[in-house]
Amino acid sequence: MSFQSYPTQKRVIEFLQTAIRQDRVAHGYLFYGPKGTYKREMALEFAKAINCEQSQLDPCDECLTCKQIQSGNHPDVLVIEPDGNVIKMEQIKQLQHRFRYQSAEGMTRVVILDSADQMRMETANTLLKFLEEPISPMLAILITEQEKSIVQTVRSRCQMVRFVEPSWLEQAKMWQAHGIDPPMNYVLAQCSQEFEQFEMDSEELERIFRHVIDWSQLLVSKQSIAIIAIQEPWFQELIQKKQVTLILDFLMIWLRYVSRLAIGMADENMADFIQQGSTQAKRTTQSVCAKMMEQVMITRKLVARPELSNQSLIEQFVIRLQKDAPSDWTKLGYN
Ligand SMILES: [Zn+2]
Incomplete structure (x- = not known):
């Protein structure tokens, strides 16, 4: 997979690639839009594109970094999703523990929070605090189908990226x-x-x-x-x-x-x-x-x-x- 595998999200891809090209990747993104618009897949592609060993704008999918991210085995890219119905404080604590040391040289850590609306205020605040004081370069991508359910303090710190339903x-x-x-x-x-x-x-x-x-x-x-x-x-x-x-x-x-x-x-x-x-x-x-x-x-x-x-x-x-x-x-x- 690469960005090119998602032709229905051209506008989003251009937006993300422009950020990479201009070296203006934000610390937080909120990917929002209806089900079936490949938000999680795009978050992984973005994590690969930022860290790919061979290519800068579109992940090569061949280097070790790309392969490890794709298979969910990269130590610096973490996907968190609700445990039961909710993203628990414990999961954020585990994230803090896992990322307590510096990352490999030149690596930007990526935390992907799927169904980020399933997170209580207290948990969200702990996460934000951690993201604002990173030990190594880090970026968070929050994913939701209901952006209005994301607390305002979190939304205001993220770049909003809208995913629209593709035509037939x-x-x-x-x-x-x-x-x-x-x-x-x-x-x-x-x-x-x-x-x-x-x-x-x-x-x-x-x-x-x-x-x-x-x-x-x-x-x-x-x-x-x-x-x-x-x-x-x-x-x-x-x-x-x-x-x-x-x-x-x-x-x-x-x-x-x-x-x-x-x-x-x-x-x-x-x-x-x-x-x-x-x-x-x-x-x-x-x-x-x-x-x-x-x-x-x-x-x-x-x-x-x-x-x-x-x-x-x-x-x-x-x-x-x-x-x-x-x-x-x-x-x-x-x-
Ligand atoms: Zn690569």
Whole structure:
């Protein structure tokens, strides 16, 4: 990885590189913006760029420093994230202990605080005090989705760096930069998945997507084997890996595609699937598609809850579609 792997955050990259070029790197940064905008990845790239042994503006990714930072093993780069729901005072004390001696020559220490809004005032003050009296050059990068939850004393000491949500096409380019080829980069761009959540190549993703297409045809035609498909190895594998959300996201994208095809709106980026899409569009109606999409959305919310069994949620989903049950799941105890 390097800065170039994140083409959707060009503006942020330029801002950070200008700071390096002009030798005006601040002591504190607050990276804020919605989920899925690669704030943590960019913080690591910044830590690498500042300390890279070979390059100055974009990390080389080959020197020992870059490799150690990337793998989380560099002694002078530390990522802190909430222990449970909160960043504890104890974690800041450990940071102070770890950085009690000078760093290696020429090295700028970097502390990355992920979910920095999960920090109490007292903890934040201790951290600030430590950052203001560093033994060696040091920089802190705070990361949050809710910048207003960061206490004012902390915010006022940081340079604010806003991350914006990339467009659909930018997101597709990003997936391609990470090795996912068309058409699956376009499919993933419409998903809520982030690339660190799974390691699959384009072929594997396409195989799953095609399984989901076949499954959706069984669902649409209300065939009873739709429920048996859940027992197939590809489905079970994803349930085991707790990646049912990927199946539901794929199903949602597929249904959206089919319902657009039905009204003559073909998406060129999905041309590989047009034959199956058109066939399904002819066999179904907009209201069936809409009803399925509604059920996918409800199930998608429920599978995120760890106490519910994904297997039985998916089974309930199929049964409800086949019975034309109302969309209210509360009678089943899912509320
Ligand atoms: Zn390097």
